[in-house]
Amino acid sequence: MDILKFGYVVPTVEETMSKIWKKYLLWFAHQHANFRKEEMNSIISMFKITLRLVFESTDHPFWIVELSSPDEAYLIASRSVLLRYCIELWARSTNIEVLHSDLKSYPKDEIELYLSTTFKVVVETFCKHYTQREKVEKIETFNYLPLKGSVNLKNPDTTLFYIEYYGIESNSIPEKPIELFFGRWIADGQRDTIQKLSLKSRKFIGNTSMDPQLSIIMANQARVKKGDMVLDPFVGTGSLLIIASIFGGYTFGTDIDFLMLHARTRPSRISQKIRDKDESIASNMEQYGVKSRFLDVLVSDFSRTLWRTDMQLDAIITDPPYGIREAVERVGTLKSNPFIEDDQIHYPSKVIYKLEHLFIDLLIFSVKHLRLNGRVVFWFPLFRGKYSEDQLPFHPCLTLVASSEQILSNYTSRRLLTYEKIKEPETDDPACTIGEANFRDQYFNMRKESRTVRRLRQSGERARQRMEWEMRKTTNGDKT
Amino acid sequence: MKLLTHNMLTSKCLKGVLVGYPLKIEVQDLRICEVNCNLDFLIRVIPRIDYPVLYTAMETLGYANDLPSEKPEDYQTNEEFLKKLHHALFEIEIINGNLLCPETGRKFPINDGIPNMLLNEDET
Numbered sequence: 366m367d368i369l370k371f372g373y374v375v376p377t378v379e380e381t382m383s384k385i386w387k388k389y390l391l392w393f394a395h396q397h398a399n400f401r402k403e404e405m406n407s408i409i410s411m412f413k414i415t416l417r418l419v420f421e422s423t424d425h426p427f428w429i430v431e432l433s434s435p436d437e438a439y440l441i442a443s444r445s446v447l448l449r450y451c452i453e454l455w456a457r458s459t460n461i462e463v464l465h466s467d468l469k470s471y472p473k474d475e476i477e478l479y480l481s482t483t484f485k486v487v488v489e490t491f492c493k494h495y496t497q498r499e500k501v502e503k504i505e506t507f508n509y510l511p512l513k514g515s516v517n518l519k520n521p522d523t524t525l526f527y528i529e530y531y532g533i534e535s536n537s538i539p540e541k542p543i544e545l546f547f548g549r550w551i552a553d554g555q556r557d558t559i560q561k562l563s564l565k566s567r568k569f570i571g572n573t574s575m576d577p578q579l580s581i582i583m584a585n586q587a588r589v590k591k592g593d594m595v596l597d598p599f600v601g602t603g604s605l606l607i608i609a610s611i612f613g614g615y616t617f618g619t620d621i622d623f624l625m626l627h628a629r630t631r632p633s634r635i636s637q638k639i640r641d642k643d644e645s646i647a648s649n650m651e652q653y654g655v656k657s658r659f660l661d662v663l664v665s666d667f668s669r670t671l672w673r674t675d676m677q678l679d680a681i682i683t684d685p686p687y688g689i690r691e692a693v694e695r696v697g698t699l700k701s702n703p704f705i706e707d708d709q710i711h712y713p714s715k716v717i718y719k720l721e722h723l724f725i726d727l728l729i730f731s732v733k734h735l736r737l738n739g740r741v742v743f744w745f746p747l748f749r750g751k752y753s754e755d756q757l758p759f760h761p762c763l764t765l766v767a768s769s770e771q772i773l774s775n776y777t778s779r780r781l782l783t784y785e786k787i788k789e790p791e792t793d794d795p796a797c798t799i800g801e802a803n804f805r806d807q808y809f810n811m812r813k814e815s816r817t818v819r820r821l822r823q824s825g826e827r828a829r830q831r832m833e834w835e836m837r838k839t840t841n842g843d844k845t
Numbered sequence: 846m847k848l849l850t851h852n853m854l855t856s857k858c859l860k861g862v863l864v865g866y867p868l869k870i871e872v873q874d875l876r877i878c879e880v881n882c883n884l885d886f887l888i889r890v891i892p893r894i895d896y897p898v899l900y901t902a903m904e905t906l907g908y909a910n911d912l913p914s915e916k917p918e919d920y921q922t923n924e925e926f927l928k929k930l931h932h933a934l935f936e937i938e939i940i941n942g943n944l945l946c947p948e949t950g951r952k953f954p955i956n957d958g959i960p961n962m963l964l965n966e967d968e969t
């Protein structure tokens with residue numbers, strides 16, 4: 366039996382003995398599987414939960430774990446966005462007869478706790494569809510269960526789950542299920558929150574607003590708790606601050622883009638010609654009912670010092686620009702002697718802020734302002750073919766806790782990096798480093814053919830197809 | 846901009862400015878908006894704020910009477926004080942005005958509640 370160890374104390378033998386450990390089935394969304402373990406580790410270390418792994422997988426959408434109390438299952442479900450639901454596992458088998466006999470031998474007093482309540486049974490089949498009638502027939506096979514209460518489909522006190530798992534190969538679904546589960550439903554994960562935070566219904570969005578599901582994962586990775594101070598130094602439209610505030614954090618942000626923070630950029634919605642007057646990060650916070658935990662946003666250049674040296678933060682979550690869809694800029698000029706007239710409104714000129722410098726600045730900033738064990742979570746763009754771990758930024762006071770890849774295209778991906786501060790800086794520490802990558806140059810120059818060549822080739826192909834089509838049309842026309 | 850943010854801000858981005866703290870405030874518009882009070886967060890945030898700076902800021906805004914000039918010793922349990930502190934940190938918002946560097950006098954404008962801390966390229 367494996368025990369997940371991440372920043373918390375493994376209980377002593379006596380503690381383990383005095384608790385009643387039960388098996389739980391954690392059923393995950395079949396999506397972002399390589400974020401699953403990382404999210405779960407962050408949540409259990411945040412709540413100091415000891416979780417024993419019985420079965421863990423990224424291929425299959427479920428884990429089987431042991432927890433010492435259902436309260437811990439509730440805590441996990443209150444945060445995890447990749448979790449669909451959590452079930453107290455009563456029986457599990459690869460064979461239906463064994464499942465029934467296991468269920469019959471499950472401690473009677475455990476089941477009898479739910480005897481007199483109203484209940485319903487849910488049949489879930491993964492990778493295979495059954496009609497409602499077939500599902501009812503399946504439920505009937507459990508009629509030996511000593512449930513004496515009445516059925517209530519709308520609002521039952523107890524929900525029982527029967528799950529048939531047919532694997533993940535939708536092209537070759539087996540005749541019989543690979544695995545069967547029966548248990549009592551405990552709680553749903555945060556899949557609902559994804560809908561609640563949908564960008565479609567959000568007042569103020571931009572071109573690169575973060576996908577709600579990923580933003581929830583980020584807040585979990587950063588372990589944002591009630592009363593935490595959370596900063597996003599590349600705040601944009603504030604999509605990361607929303608979920609941090611929902612989780613109880615007090616949030617603020619900075620961005621170099623004056624027009625973005627004042628919501629005067631071109632609208633991102635195709636249906637919208639001009640931005641509404643009341644669009645702002647603050648109005649988003651109001652929309653989600655968390656304005657009381659939103660502090661401020663400021664226009665500022667991340668490459669310059671802004672804050673008091675002793676300002677202390679609990680978490681930093683951010684999505685810096687990669688130089689593709691949003692420019693990476695800082696204030697500066699290439700002129701040796703810039704001259705600015707006093708009497709006019711002046712918009713400071715900007716120069717490219719090298720991505721490598723930005724990430725090094727971000728780590729140094731995090732070490733300076735994070736409390737001990739505080740976390741910084743951010744996305745790091747990469748070229749997939751050339752990835753190696755030494756490209757990632759390194760700082761002696763930070764330890765890399767998680768690095769999960771999200772594939773963006775054939776060539777590119779981004780990794781969600783989570784660093785935890787493990788010590789205060791000392792004078793003889795090694796320097797903060799980052800591998801040579803130059804993502805932007807590679808993105809535009811390192812493909813097999815350059816963008817101009819590809820465009821020419823594609824437009825040539827389109828012209829040829831159009832000609833062929835017109836030729837066919839005329840020959841067909843001649844026939845009729 | 847809330848006074849909690851002001852309490853953290855410096856003008857160290859300017860050339861030759863070493864401390865740049867606290868920033869002076871010039872107010873044109875001010876708004877008071879009621880916000881839910883979270884005592885636990887306040888108790889956590891007190892050690893992180895510079896109290897004399899907050900008091901001076903309240904004085905500048907003309908609310909000196911709303912906050913004691915010194916932090917009481919029993920601040921963790923003194924609910925009346927915590928409520929006043931909550932009001933000062935979270936409920937007063939500067940909508941339009943200026944922040945001034947204490948050393949150079951450089952003005953940083955606040956528009957629609959958002960301070961603009963950007964420098965011009967000749968200042969970097």
